[in-house]
Amino acid sequence: MNVKRKKIKVGVIGIGHLGNYHLQKYQKLEICEITAVADMITDRAQKAAGIYKCAALSDYRAMLGQVDAVSIAVPTSEHYKVANDFLAAGVDVLIEKPICATLEEADGLIGLAKKKNLIIQVGFVERFNPAIMALENVIDKPMFIEAHRLHPFFERGTDVDVILDLMIHDLDIILKFVNSPITGMEAVGVPILSDKIDISNVRISFATGCIANVTASRISAKTMQKIRFFGPEGYHSVDCQKREILSLGKRKNDAGQVEIYQNNIEVGSHDPLEEEIRCFVNSVVNRTQPLISGEDARKSLELAIDIIKKMRVAEVI
Numbered sequence: 001m002n003v004k005r006k007k008i009k010v011g012v013i014g015i016g017h018l019g020n021y022h023l024q025k026y027q028k029l030e031i032c033e034i035t036a037v038a039d040m041i042t043d044r045a046q047k048a049a050g051i052y053k054c055a056a057l058s059d060y061r062a063m064l065g066q067v068d069a070v071s072i073a074v075p076t077s078e079h080y081k082v083a084n085d086f087l088a089a090g091v092d093v094l095i096e097k098p099i100c101a102t103l104e105e106a107d108g109l110i111g112l113a114k115k116k117n118l119i120i121q122v123g124f125v126e127r128f129n130p131a132i133m134a135l136e137n138v139i140d141k142p143m144f145i146e147a148h149r150l151h152p153f154f155e156r157g158t159d160v161d162v163i164l165d166l167m168i169h170d171l172d173i174i175l176k177f178v179n180s181p182i183t184g185m186e187a188v189g190v191p192i193l194s195d196k197i198d199i200s201n202v203r204i205s206f207a208t209g210c211i212a213n214v215t216a217s218r219i220s221a222k223t224m225q226k227i228r229f230f231g232p233e234g235y236h237s238v239d240c241q242k243r244e245i246l247s248l249g250k251r252k253n254d255a256g257q258v259e260i261y262q263n264n265i266e267v268g269s270h271d272p273l274e275e276e277i278r279c280f281v282n283s284v285v286n287r288t289q290p291l292i293s294g295e296d297a298r299k300s301l302e303l304a305i306d307i308i309k310k311m312r313v314a315e316v317i
């Protein structure tokens with residue numbers, strides 16, 4: 001006999017650029033029932049509520065007690081307050097990156113979630129990029145990494161430095177694949193179009209000997225989202241925007257000479273955000289650890305904050 005699974009009642013707080021995308025993905029999942037949306041801009045909430053046939057709220061706190069899980073897509077400075085309220089009420093949360101503005105806030109949320117046996121997933125959507133996921137099949141021990149994440153300027157996201165806005169995606173990926181303590185760092189950053197740092201470059205040294213050179217800019221004429229890994233086993237170039245990977249390995253031919261060959265890697269065709277939402281919902285339903293936990297997100301936040309501090313010291317000098 002087929003037993004009908006109980007629907008998960010979900011809500012979205014912050015109906016801006018990302019919040020609207022979250023709603024689209026939740027609607028595709030049969031197990032989800034969009035119960036309410038909340039935004040301080042009433043027109044935004046009402047428009048989304050009309051599309052998804054749910055309640056429109058100007059105060060997210062009216063959603064407490066009405067939902068099982070929420071996506072939080074508000075400015076970073078509000079992450080802690082909103083997530084803390086929902087966790088305290090027994091609700092699982094998906095928080096857009098970064099997890100919080102400070103490590104103390106992140107620790108507070110992680111501790112509360114553990115105490116109440118709740119799920120925190122953080123929205124590092126690039127981890128669900130099919131090209132990044134395919135990279136796991138070929139990468140071994142990266143020794144040099146070069147990342148460029150360049151975007152045209154938008155007001156959205158300028159409440160934080162470009163490190164927390166854009167670079168943190170690549171920091172998260174690099175920490176995952178290098179998996180080694182950091183031994184040194186050099187960083188430079190400049191504010192151009194906002195009062196925060198808009199373009200930055202950082203060079204990170206790891207205990208394994210790996211060096212990562214990471215550039216992020218939100219004042220570029222064109223978008224670029226590329227990360228390249230070099231190691232003893234070969235070279236792997238990922239274009240996150242195109243969701244493509246070029247992977248080259250090396251081997252000895254019959255004459256004993258080293259030759260380069262292209263790895264045949266199967267790259268999926270799934271939508272990264274849809275996969276991220278699906279992962280979160282699966283964790284909610286099955287009570288399993290999400291792919292990107294609060295602890296994972298804390299590591300990338302700690303590195304991002306260290307980079308910002310390093311740049312500020314350099315500016316004073």
